[in-house]
Amino acid sequence: MVKKKTVAPASPRGSKSGGKGARANIRMYRQGFGDCFLITLPRKTSGAYRILIDCGVLLGTDDAEAKMIRVAEDIVKVSGGHIDIVVATHQHWDHLSGFIQASDIFAKLTVGEVWVAWTEDPRDDLANELRQERAQALTALRMSAAAMTMAGDTAGASEIDNLLGFYGATRGASTADALDAVMKMGKLRFCRPADEPTQLKDAAAKVYVLGPPHDAKLIRKTLPSARDPDTYGVAANQLSDNVTAALLPNDAATPFSDLRAIPLALTRGMEFFRAHYWGPGEDAPDWRRIDTAWLDGASELALALDGATNNTSLVLAIELKGGDVLLFVADAQVGNWISWGDLSWKVGGDEMTGPDLLARTIFYKVGHHGSSNATLRANGLAMMKNLSIAAIPVDHQMALRKGWDRIPLQELTEALKSTAKTGVIRSDETPSRAITGVSATDLYFDISI
Structure with missing residues (x-):
């Protein structure tokens, strides 16, 4: 579970990535309304295994390029110039813009693999x-x-x-251009829920692909229905x-x-x-x-269209040594979540299911900045019986500027606080109290697991 160490949330430095004894360190960047997560796992031999999931900020953010350059510089510094896996979850600017805005910085990285969803595969008819x-x-x-x-x-x-x-753009670039830039960074993999779990090389962790489902109806199912009202709050539209x-x-x-x-x-x-x-x-x-x-x-x-694109999000469950899970859902919405209930894999002679992974989740990257239709209730948060930390990448003031006054949704935020045993972290707020295993700077939160 979460490392038993209390760090002052306003510490000017923050804990070192992958601190001694930690099974994982999650760095959530605080660039604004957007996702960027750097996960550091200890290698079995020496050094660290690193996974970067998305790197972007919403169009219209003040000083967006400068912020993303600062984030990219930190990624290069803390990783020593190498990332094992870069994950681009889906085609939205607030998840990918940094790869364009800080392209000169990212050019300094070497990358082992690039993971994207099957929805980007030119050989797939549904894609x-x-x-x-x-x-x-x-x-x-x-x-x-x-x-x-x-x-x-x-x-x-x-x-x-x-x-x-x-969908962009800056310097004449679109979200598709940003995705194309990411896909050229390393060996490309198109991920599908049917894939076998990936045992990371030289790291005590296994990665499961939960979504997106290879089902057009589920991808288009972005909101709850009268038959499946399994979200928090009532969708505004x-x-x-x-x-x-x-x-x-x-x-x-x-x-x-x-x-x-x-x-x-x-x-x-x-x-x-x-x-x-x-x-x-x-x-x-x-x-x-x-x-x-x-x-x-x-x-x-x-x-x-926005919802359907969100529902093409690549969803990953990272299983640590001991069975605990880090869940990264990007912006997955109703249909994507529903599909996980039918997933199962054979692992070492035993069966692992989608619900099993939710039950083992100790860290949850909250979907779509805490919106109303991106975290299921009975088939989602209620199943996370072991949840320790929930992290919401959000900028409420920016959301208000865009007219999205219900992001993050208060009802969901309260449910997360009731469920997460250690605490809930928002990228736009520095906690008023110390949170076990968590440290903060103005650039990022470090979460030690």
Whole structure:
């Protein structure tokens, strides 16, 4: 369990990675609204085995590049310039931006392997289908945001733009560019839940791939339903079936082809439309107008796309010596979580299941910055009977700037505090009391297991 050592949370230095006697050290960086975790495991011989999971910060973060350069410099320093595994969980800017923003620093690293989900495999038909859907949805949403702006709906356009921010860009780069940069850092592996557990070379740890499921329906299932209301709180936006269907190919939600659509505001200055639709006044009679009502579902489509991308998250359970588990779920949402209940592996003649790994979890990287639909209740947190520390990478002030006032969700935060025996850590807060095995600087938290 957690190392029995109390370190002042505001210590200017923080504990050394992989301190003496520790089975693992987890460094959670505090760059803002985004994920970046450096895991250090002792080797059986000498030295340390290191895994880097994601490295990014939300688009619009103040001094984002400088922050990510500082994080990258620390990663290079503490790792001695070598990372055994770099994990890129999914295509969102707040998980990958650092690989672009601090590319010169990351170029100093040598990397053994790069792990990504099967959803990035060009040889996988379902992966290709999902990528095509994402590309089509992004194109439609960018055009929708532009049309809303032209029609004077700046609030609607801003809402969509905030969600599109998860896909980049800076210096002309997109999230896809960031992922491509990561995938070139080392030997590439596409991870699937069907894979056998990976015994790490020269380290007393085993890694299980829990998600994403190879199931399009589960990937599109991002929110709870009346039949499966297994999350904390009530999602702020419940998607209707027709909106979820908008993620399917050949969507016919808009009345005209994108190539034939004309922004509403432009028609005011076009003679044909003024003569036939607008008339002599500023406003046309309702029955004569071709309006932007077809854009009403754009915000819901943006949320559906965001959720579906989150649900492609690569989820890893790292089993330490003795059977305790470190659980990293990235931004996995409802369908991804549900799929773990059916997983099982044969290990040394015994069976290990997804629920077994949850029951053994002592460290939980809280899903999607503590949002309402990224931690299941009965089939998730309630199963973590041995949970010691929960870590939430979040910046609530940044969330408020984006209009996401329920991140992190208070009900979930309270449930985590009731479950985690040692404590709950938020990257945007320095604890007011000392937490066993945890130290803090302004750049990171170190958690010694």
